[in-house]
Amino acid sequence: MIVDKLKYGFDDENSILYFSNLLKKENTGVSKEFILKEDIENIVAQCVKVEEWKSEFANILLKNMNNLDFSSFLDDPEFDIKEMPLKKKIEPGDIGGLNVVSVDGSMVVKKLMGVDFSFLKAICVKYHFYKNHLSKIEYYPDVNGYNNYLVQVNHLNQEEITVDLSTSMDMKFMEINLVNKMIEKQSDIDLIIIDGSISLLPINLVFGKNKEITQKYNELLREYKNLYHNCRERGIYLIGSIKDTRSSALIHSIKRGIQMLKPNNSKLQDFISLNYRFIMNYFSDLDLFKRILNKGERSCIFNCKREIKMIRENGIKKEISSYFPLNFYAFYLKTTLYDAPCRIEFFTDEEESIFETMSQADLISSIILPIAGYNEHYGLPVPQIEAHKRAVFRSQEIDLIFKSIIRNLNNQGIYLLEKRRSRRPF
Numbered sequence: 001m002i003v004d005k006l007k008y009g010f011d012d013e014n015s016i017l018y019f020s021n022l023l024k025k026e027n028t029g030v031s032k033e034f035i036l037k038e039d040i041e042n043i044v045a046q047c048v049k050v051e052e053w054k055s056e057f058a059n060i061l062l063k064n065m066n067n068l069d070f071s072s073f074l075d076d077p078e079f080d081i082k083e084m085p086l087k088k089k090i091e092p093g094d095i096g097g098l099n100v101v102s103v104d105g106s107m108v109v110k111k112l113m114g115v116d117f118s119f120l121k122a123i124c125v126k127y128h129f130y131k132n133h134l135s136k137i138e139y140y141p142d143v144n145g146y147n148n149y150l151v152q153v154n155h156l157n158q159e160e161i162t163v164d165l166s167t168s169m170d171m172k173f174m175e176i177n178l179v180n181k182m183i184e185k186q187s188d189i190d191l192i193i194i195d196g197s198i199s200l201l202p203i204n205l206v207f208g209k210n211k212e213i214t215q216k217y218n219e220l221l222r223e224y225k226n227l228y229h230n231c232r233e234r235g236i237y238l239i240g241s242i243k244d245t246r247s248s249a250l251i252h253s254i255k256r257g258i259q260m261l262k263p264n265n266s267k268l269q270d271f272i273s274l275n276y277r278f279i280m281n282y283f284s285d286l287d288l289f290k291r292i293l294n295k296g297e298r299s300c301i302f303n304c305k306r307e308i309k310m311i312r313e314n315g316i317k318k319e320i321s322s323y324f325p326l327n328f329y330a331f332y333l334k335t336t337l338y339d340a341p342c343r344i345e346f347f348t349d350e351e352e353s354i355f356e357t358m359s360q361a362d363l364i365s366s367i368i369l370p371i372a373g374y375n376e377h378y379g380l381p382v383p384q385i386e387a388h389k390r391a392v393f394r395s396q397e398i399d400l401i402f403k404s405i406i407r408n409l410n411n412q413g414i415y416l417l418e419k420r421r422s423r424r425p426f
Contacts, residue, residue, distance in 0.1 A: 053282070054279070054288075056274060057276060058288065058291035058292050060274060060276075061292055062292055063270065064267065064271070065086060066085075067261075067267040067268060068261070068268075069084060069261075070084055070257040070260075070261070071084050073257060073260060074354070079253065079256070079257070080249060080252075080253040080303040080304075081250070081253045081254070081257065081300055081301075081302050082301050082303065083300040083301045083354070086299060088297065089294075089296060090297065090362060090365040090366055091296075092296070092366060092369040093363070093366030093367055094131075095133070095367060096129060097128075097129070097130075097131070098128075098191065099126060099190050100127045100192075100371065100383050101125065101182065102124070102194075102195065102383035102386070103122065103123070103124045103125075103175050103179050103192070104123065104384070104387035104390075105121060106121050106171075106391050107119065107121070107167055107171045109164065109167055110398075111163070112416045112417065112418050113416065113419060114155070114157075114416070115153060117153055117154075118150075118151070118153075118163075118170070119149065119393065119401060119402070120149065120150040120152070120170060120174055121148060121149050121150070121391055121393060122174045122175045123140075123142065123178075123387060124141075124179060125139055125140075125145065125383050125386045126138040126182075126383075127371075127383045135382075139390065140182045141178070145390040150170075150174060151405075152170065154166075162210065165213060166213060166216060169216045173216070176194075176223045180223065180226050180227055180230055183227075183230045183236070184230070189236050190236065191236065191237045191238075191364075192231065192237070193239055193381055193383055193387075194238070194239070194240045195388060197242060198238065198240030198328065198346065199224065199305050199328060199345075199347075200217075200220055200221060228347065237346070237360070237367075238346065238347065239345060239368075240345035241381060241384050242342070242345070243380060245284070245343050246286075247285050247343070248284050248285055249302065249304065250285045250299065250300075250330075251283050251284070251288060255276070255277060258271055259277075285332060286332070286340050289340075290334075290340040293341055294334065295334055295336060295373075296369060298331050298333040298344075298365050299331045299333075299341070300331065301329045301331045301357060301358060301361050302329065302330060302331070304329060305328035326347040326349060326350060327347065327349075327350055327357070328347050330344065332344070333369070335380075335381075336372070336375065336376045336377065337376045338376050339376070339378055339379035340379075341379075342368070342372065342379060344361075344364060344365070346361070346364060348360060368381055
């Protein structure tokens, strides 16, 4: 059996190759009975083996934490890690009196024959925390936190991917514009949490050939520029809190650091014996730091959004240098016992020292910890959770608006045909 083979000699990448070959079938597929009898055992055995490798690597990393001293590489602009050690303990701060804002939005696109309807919704949530962690909650622009909608109609014959991309940028513009308006109206905001990345991606849209998309993208860039300016002028900390990510940027930097240390450090034999370069390919940053961070710890800070930096330094798009005279960083923060860490992104002025940057990461972490630890199984900040709850579309909301549009069109003698995949008779 496969499990037996794992026990006798299949302890490196040959195991995965062996499993992969077993699981390869003709494109015509196999029977359900064959899958239940053969494939599931093989798949489970493969997953078990990879999990064993990951656990062993995490243990070795923890054991050799003091030997992984990348200090001599931190000034290298091509080395993304900017802090040692790889993890540190953070003490929760006193959040009494702080005002924390979070923004989130959602969108739904209804695609019919010849026309597309887009439904967008965005809400800002503001928490004023009292000393005993009780809080006062406000919503913007709707005081009830439910009724800030935007409905769009597109009659142009465009590819579905273009419609989705255009709507997605409209959604993000709605969120960032909402935050900018709130900043202008309220002078007591201390921290803003964006649901997702702190900057606009993918940056390659700067060079897109679709004029409508490029124009929208440039408008969105300007709105982000206003947000960064507003936060810098008013002393507001702006962070992006990312729920789930497959990024492996920090993993790659750790791997590169081990490779650079290896010729001069005999203490890294554990990594070599384990074939670390192969095993690290199976990790995401979240997967690794879920294993090595304890509750109340954060990872080292590291450079992120390198594509913005490359475009800026190469001078390809002149205005990027004035839009983003900033450095973007990220770290992973474990806020609860049983959940994966949160990826936190933030920015600093270019002239800020790395010591100031590390202090900013510590301060942000000390604020996030006490507002993200209410549920040991779900470690996002409470304002971010509340913003999502208010912004997410319910099916009843879409039905109410969409059916009202269709009913009024029918009254005018216009009957739109849904796409076939939405009206199958079987």
